[in-house]
Structure formats: structure tokens, C-alpha cells
Amino acid sequence: MYIEEVKPEMKLPETVRIFDTTLRDGEQTPGVALTVDEKICIARKLDSLGVDTIEAGFPAASPGEMDSVRRIADLDLDANTCGLARVLREDIDAVIDCGADYIHTFIGTSPLHRKYKLKMSPEEIIDRAVFGVEYAVEHGLRVEFSAEDATRTEFDYLVGVYRAAEDAGADMINVPDTVGVMIPRAMNRLIRGLRDEVRTPISVHCHNDFGLAVANSLAAVEAGASQVHATINGLGERAGNAALEEVVMALITRYDLPLTIKTTELVNISEFVSKITGVRMPPNKAIVGENAFAHEAGIHVHGVLEKAETYEPITPEMVGHKRRIVLGKHTGANALRSKLQEYGIDMNEDQFCTLYEQVKRLGDKGKRITDADLRAMAVTILGKATREIVKLEGIAVMTGESVMPTATVKLRIGDEIKTTSMTGVGPVDAAINAIQSLVSETADIELDEYNIEAITGGTNALAEVFVVMSDADGNKATGRSTREDIVMASVEAVLDAINKILSLK
Ligand SMILES: CC(=O)SCCNC(=O)CCNC(=O)[C@H](O)C(C)(C)COP(=O)(O)OP(=O)(O)OC[C@H]1O[C@@H](n2cnc3c(N)ncnc32)[C@H](O)[C@@H]1OP(=O)(O)O
Ligand SMILES: CC(C)C(=O)C(=O)O
Incomplete structure (x- = not known):
């Protein structure tokens, strides 16, 4: 104009x-x-x-x-x-x-x-x-x-x-x-x-x-x-x-x-x-950035769902991009309903309100919510909680100077007990490698992101581990755990994400 x-x-x-x-x-x-x-x-x-x-x-x-x-x-x-x-x-x-x-x-x-x-x-x-x-x-x-x-x-x-x-x-x-x-x-x-x-x-x-x-x-x-x-x-x-x-x-x-x-x-x-x-683009980079066609704010998502041009100056297809509806603090009910519809999840109004509140609460805490997280939350509300398909039965780690950090992990996967030992650059890496090696016989699940943060001070500080994992079908889930022991926090976070992904199957 x-x-x-x-x-x-x-x-x-x-x-x-x-x-x-x-x-x-x-x-x-x-x-x-x-x-x-x-x-x-x-x-x-x-x-x-x-x-x-x-x-x-x-x-x-x-x-x-x-x-x-x-x-x-x-x-x-x-x-x-x-x-x-x-x-x-x-x-x-x-x-x-x-x-x-x-x-x-x-x-x-x-x-x-x-x-x-x-x-x-x-x-x-x-x-x-x-x-x-x-x-x-x-x-x-x-x-x-x-x-x-x-x-x-x-x-x-x-x-x-x-x-x-x-x-x-x-x-x-x-x-x-x-x-x-x-x-x-x-x-x-x-x-x-x-x-x-x-x-x-x-x-x-x-x-x-x-x-x-x-x-x-x-x-x-x-x-x-x-x-x-x-x-x-x-x-x-x-x-x-x-x-x-x-x-x-x-x-x-x-x-x-x-x-x-x-x-x-x-x-x-x-x-x-x-x-x-090796030069990564910031997510908000115009045209090609990860967020160039991503929408989180409820008012925007509502507009986009009705008519994409309300909040998109060009179509994502025009530049080979994809539209993404992201869940978080700013999510509105219309966005949430469209996500549930996308995954064929039916809920009554009470269950929907519970889910909406949970999404807002996590968003307020600054947590990222993937689609698999949402599906896991929804199935829990529907009374079909994430199943503990993979359960830790035992773990031993060895680390020190002049030794290769090694972890021996025993898991129950379904009805079977499996054990393996793997090495890594440190005890956390070794433990995650061992879990991934055992789970790989059931599903191909990769660790995309690993973050650790000390919540309190001192050598006995509480550490929070946050991971993002995904499978070959593109299902992505987050996992979290807070413990004094960073190996255990890491193991629990990884198992949390793995179980969310496996529960979707
Ligand atoms: C704005 C830009 O992007 S310009 C392009 C920049 N790209 C590059 O520099 C590519 C990588 N460069 C190189 O590998 C090297 O600099 C080379 C091989 C080109 C030249 O290396 P050297 O001969 O060792 O010279 P050096 O880089 O130290 O200095 C540049 C010389 O070119 C001269 N010079 C610079 N621009 C020009 C020009 N357009 N025309 C003529 N001479 C020029 C300078 O005066 C200087 O001369 P001097 O050596 O007699 O003092
Ligand atoms: C060689 C010239 C055009 C150049 O790169 C510049 O001036 O930035």
C-alpha cells in the first residue's frame, strides 16, 4: 500500500x-x-x-x-x-x-x-x-x-x-x-x-x-x-x-x-x-532463521490459524521454510486445541483446562515444551501416564586420572534386563553412552541437547539436568532431573525423555 x-x-x-x-x-x-x-x-x-x-x-x-x-x-x-x-x-x-x-x-x-x-x-x-x-x-x-x-x-x-x-x-x-x-x-x-x-x-x-x-x-x-x-x-x-x-x-x-x-x-x-x-544463524535471522515462521503468542497463533497472512508477510513455502506453532508461556487456547487436533487427542473441557494451566505454568518457569512433552502431558491427564518402559536397575561408574571413564548400566526394558559397560570422555558421557547403547536395540533415540545448571552452591550443590532427545520419526522430548549427583541427574533426565518418546509409540 x-x-x-x-x-x-x-x-x-x-x-x-x-x-x-x-x-x-x-x-x-x-x-x-x-x-x-x-x-x-x-x-x-x-x-x-x-x-x-x-x-x-x-x-x-x-x-x-x-x-x-x-x-x-x-x-x-x-x-x-x-x-x-x-x-x-x-x-x-x-x-x-x-x-x-x-x-x-x-x-x-x-x-x-x-x-x-x-x-x-x-x-x-x-x-x-x-x-x-x-x-x-x-x-x-x-x-x-x-x-x-x-x-x-x-x-x-x-x-x-x-x-x-x-x-x-x-x-x-x-x-x-x-x-x-x-x-x-x-x-x-x-x-x-x-x-x-x-x-x-x-x-x-x-x-x-x-x-x-x-x-x-x-x-x-x-x-x-x-x-x-x-x-x-x-x-x-x-x-x-x-x-x-x-x-x-x-x-x-x-x-x-x-x-x-x-x-x-x-x-x-x-x-x-x-x-x-560452522557459522550458525541466530533463530531470529530474517527469512531463514529457525523462528522466521514460528509463532508462540496466543493472539498471533489464533490469527495464523484463521489466515496465515495475519502474521506472515510471505509464505514459508516460498523460501523452503516450514511454519511452526511453538508452545510456551504465551500459548493461547486456540493454539493448544489445534495441537491436540493435530495429534488426534480428544479431551473434555476440564481436562483441557488442566492441560492449559500446566502449559502456562511450565512456560512461566521459562521451560521449553516440545510437541512430545505436550503429548506426554495430555496422555497423563487422560489417565494414561507416560509408561516407565525403560527403568534403571543399577549403575556403577569409574573415573579418575589415567583411567578411561567407564559406566556399567543395568536397565529393565519392557520385560528384559540388559546390562552393558561403555566408556566416555567423563562419567556422565559414559553413563549416557551405555543407556543409549542398550536402548538402541529397541529404538533409535539420539541426544540432541544436554544442559546442566547448579541450583545451589557448594560441592553438594543441587544440579538440574535438562536434555532434549529425538527419535528417527522426528519425535522430540525433553527430560529433566534435579539431584546432588550429576551422574544420577543426567541418567534420570535421559530416561525421562526416552520414556516420553517410547510412550508415544
Ligand atoms: C575489501 C576487501 O575485501 S579486499 C580483499 C581482501 N582479501 C584478501 O586480502 C585476500 C587474502 N589476501 C592475501 O592472501 C594477501 O594479502 C595477498 C596474497 C593478496 C597479498 O599478500 P602480500 O603481497 O603479502 O601483501 P599484504 O597482504 O601484506 O599487503 C597488501 C599489499 O597489496 C597492496 N594493495 C592493496 N590493494 C591493492 C590494489 N587494489 N591494487 C594494488 N595493490 C594493492 C597494498 O598496498 C600492499 O602492498 P605492499 O605489500 O607493497 O605494501
Ligand atoms: C573488493 C571490494 C569490493 C570489497 O570487498 C569491499 O570493498 O568490501
Whole structure:
């Protein structure tokens, strides 16, 4: 509604090209280093996603980078394979040697970069830029030129640099907000200004130091930029780059721009990149976070159950996500009824009220309530309490210096008594390993989470253990126990969760 009103003020391009730099700037995320094979896997996924260009690496940086870019170029993907290079002959030669079809070459232009980093005069920087672009063009590459730290460069000088790159044959000029200092209005002004001065298509590369990378990228598009640099999950130097999934979904759904991205792949690629890089997404991350389509508050869940758009701006399916109704302190009766219906559980009004109160009480204590917990609570209220299918009959643990921590556990599982001994990194680990080994003959139940907290002080402190376990069918249950002895608290919590899951069968 409001967006349509401001659209006439924009200079939107017909479409926006997506230049993905997950494998280059994304890999500059502190602590992230990808192997050649990992880069190839990500490149294939980016290509299926439909990005226009994949910046596969910086070939001059190392033999591994060279190998990655070469092998990605050899894949002959639909996306352009791009290599990054300083405006130096040896860097550009490295990109040429990789067989990439596209080069991104750059030089710093701001007073800070000129004076302190490059120690070059403004004229020398222009000469170097022209050399780099011409050299790459002569070698048959399509060339994107970046004035690094453009957003802290004097406008007239910046125009001079870009005009020189354009005259030297650059196919795209990129405007990097290298340290993320822009605000959307200023970015819009800068891109409008540049559009009046240069003929070449304009791209932007925004960093997220103030959390404005996506907003600044969109402001640039509103001013006519026809390409955006982005990374999966917003990876990149320091606070990262503009998150591809956010930029893409905003361009498609807020600006109605026809992008070629297969949006249903976004969650899949986000999870893949998160796993490979080890950079986990916060649950509230837009578009791809665990909570992006999760609802707990009663008023919201009620709205969503009636009509999902009340509290969802786009459908989860559009990005390959799933809607989740979460139980907790804010749960309302409508949400609870829908959960019971989902599991085919019938209750009278009194039983329902008891369950509702229990959910609220647990929520107030800050406890997490999984679907299996709810089902266990419901069956207890219905008089069919969680059955103690697995019962501890005995346990002995041995630990110390120079011995492998070992636990011997005796369980009654149904009518059978079973015993085993297992080792672990400590007595708790050994005991849980032994329980899991015995139970694995009945059901495949994994420990997903283990948390321990000291409730009181001192060596005889009460410890509360909280676990989350799940089986191969996706049933998840929590288990809890509070004891002075952390081994026993852990064993009881694990058995609590296992029995909840087995009682559902
Ligand atoms: C904003 C960005 O994200 S830029 C990309 C950042 N990515 C990387 O740096 C990738 C990893 N880098 C590397 O492996 C190394 O830094 C290399 C191989 C590229 C260069 O290594 P070294 O030769 O040892 O140089 P070092 O990194 O210490 O310093 C950078 C040099 O490049 C020069 N330089 C920096 N940018 C440019 C440029 N665009 N054009 C020409 N020279 C440049 C610097 O002035 C400095 O020169 P000096 O060695 O003569 O002082
Ligand atoms: C190489 C350039 C575009 C860059 O990564 C930056 O300025 O952040």
C-alpha cells in the first residue's frame, strides 16, 4: 500500500543481477576457511539457486584459491565464474590462468586508502585502475571495477575514477561501502549522482557494520543500481555483507522485481552454508532463521490459524521454510486445541483446562515444551501416564586420572534386563553412552541437547539436568532431573525423555 505510493519516486531498474560473493568476501568471515571441494559444492548450489555471478575466490591469494576458482570455472556453470584481483598484472594473470570468464578488479580510492594504505597519489590510482581494466579486457575477460571504500571517497574524484574505468572498457562499476558507513538516503543520493555521470551499469557491495547492508543495497537499487553483491547468511568481513536471502526476498516481494532466483532453495542453501562454515544463524535471522515462521503468542497463533497472512508477510513455502506453532508461556487456547487436533487427542473441557494451566505454568518457569512433552502431558491427564518402559536397575561408574571413564548400566526394558559397560570422555558421557547403547536395540533415540545448571552452591550443590532427545520419526522430548549427583541427574533426565518418546509409540 505505502510502497506503491513511493515507487514513482524511485528509479528502479527492470531487474537486478545477483552477484554472489559467499565464496570470496563470505570466506573472509573470521575463522572461516573452505576447502576446494566445499567451495565446489557451494558453487553448484548457488548456480542451481540462479545467481548471475559467483565470485569464486581471489586466485592470487593462495594455490588453494587458484585451484578453487579454476575448478569452479571448469564446471561450466550457468552463472559467470568471477575471480577477484588487485589492479596488478600478477593478480589479473592469476584470474586469467584459472579460466574464469569474469574478473572483479579493485583499488582503494578514499583519502585514507590513498594516503595510509596505498601511499599513492590520486592520479597514480587512476593510472593503476586504467591499467588493470585495460589489461583484463585485452585478455578477453568481462570486467567489473570497484573503487574500494567508494563511500568515503570525494564525489568528483570518484566520478573521475569510474569514468576512467569505463573508458578503459569496464562492463560494470561497483560501489563498495567497504566499512558499512552509509545510510540509505545517502546511498540513494550517491548512486543517483553516479548514474548521471557514468553510462556503465552500477553495482553495490554493502557491508553490515551498522546493520544497514540490506537497507543500503535496496536504497541503491531504488536509485537505479542494477546489481547487488550479497552473501548467503550475510557472511563476510567483520559484521558481514548484505544477506542474499534478505535482499532477494525484498526485491521480489517488496519491489515486485522479476529475479531469476529459485527462492524455494533459500533455506536449504542457508543451512548448507551454515553447516559447512560452522557459522550458525541466530533463530531470529530474517527469512531463514529457525523462528522466521514460528509463532508462540496466543493472539498471533489464533490469527495464523484463521489466515496465515495475519502474521506472515510471505509464505514459508516460498523460501523452503516450514511454519511452526511453538508452545510456551504465551500459548493461547486456540493454539493448544489445534495441537491436540493435530495429534488426534480428544479431551473434555476440564481436562483441557488442566492441560492449559500446566502449559502456562511450565512456560512461566521459562521451560521449553516440545510437541512430545505436550503429548506426554495430555496422555497423563487422560489417565494414561507416560509408561516407565525403560527403568534403571543399577549403575556403577569409574573415573579418575589415567583411567578411561567407564559406566556399567543395568536397565529393565519392557520385560528384559540388559546390562552393558561403555566408556566416555567423563562419567556422565559414559553413563549416557551405555543407556543409549542398550536402548538402541529397541529404538533409535539420539541426544540432541544436554544442559546442566547448579541450583545451589557448594560441592553438594543441587544440579538440574535438562536434555532434549529425538527419535528417527522426528519425535522430540525433553527430560529433566534435579539431584546432588550429576551422574544420577543426567541418567534420570535421559530416561525421562526416552520414556516420553517410547510412550508415544
Ligand atoms: C575489501 C576487501 O575485501 S579486499 C580483499 C581482501 N582479501 C584478501 O586480502 C585476500 C587474502 N589476501 C592475501 O592472501 C594477501 O594479502 C595477498 C596474497 C593478496 C597479498 O599478500 P602480500 O603481497 O603479502 O601483501 P599484504 O597482504 O601484506 O599487503 C597488501 C599489499 O597489496 C597492496 N594493495 C592493496 N590493494 C591493492 C590494489 N587494489 N591494487 C594494488 N595493490 C594493492 C597494498 O598496498 C600492499 O602492498 P605492499 O605489500 O607493497 O605494501
Ligand atoms: C573488493 C571490494 C569490493 C570489497 O570487498 C569491499 O570493498 O568490501
